[in-house]
Amino acid sequence: MNLSPAIQSAVDEGHAHARRIVLEVMREVYARLPYGAPFKLSDGSTGQIEKFSEPEEFEDGTFRFGFDVQIQGGKLDHIEFYVTQTGWGGIMTDGAAA
Numbered sequence: 840m841n842l843s844p845a846i847q848s849a850v851d852e853g854h855a856h857a858r859r860i861v862l863e864v865m866r867e868v869y870a871r872l873p874y875g876a877p878f879k880l881s882d883g884s885t886g887q888i889e890k891f892s893e894p895e896e897f898e899d900g901t902f903r904f905g906f907d908v909q910i911q912g913g914k915l916d917h918i919e920f921y922v923t924q925t926g927w928g929g930i931m932t933d934g935a936a937a
Contacts, residue, residue, distance in 0.1 A: 853929065861902050861924050865894035868922070869904045884913030891919060 842850065869890075877885050891905035902924040909917050 857927050857929065858896065858900075858902075861927060862894060862896060865902055865904055865922070865924065869894050869906075872906060874906075880910070880913065882913055884915075885911045887911075892921075 872888055874888050874890060877887050880886055886908045887910075889907045889909055891907045892903075894902060894904040896902050903921050905919060905921045907917050907919050
């Protein structure tokens, strides 16, 4: 689809803003996870969250961060998790702050 330069510029600016905010939110969430705080699991084992990979944007435009849950006293010794940004929404404005 061919967009006028003005509309393409607005779309590009909107995407750039979304990427900045997505990364900011992911960094905030990553920083707020309760690292090191032990918790009990249903099998009697104890889990503890540890940092794995910091938030980043990948070449395909997706954002992701990871953390491990280390487990003591269970059949599993750890579980790895990745948190991925799956979408966003917004509105186009005339440039005024919403």
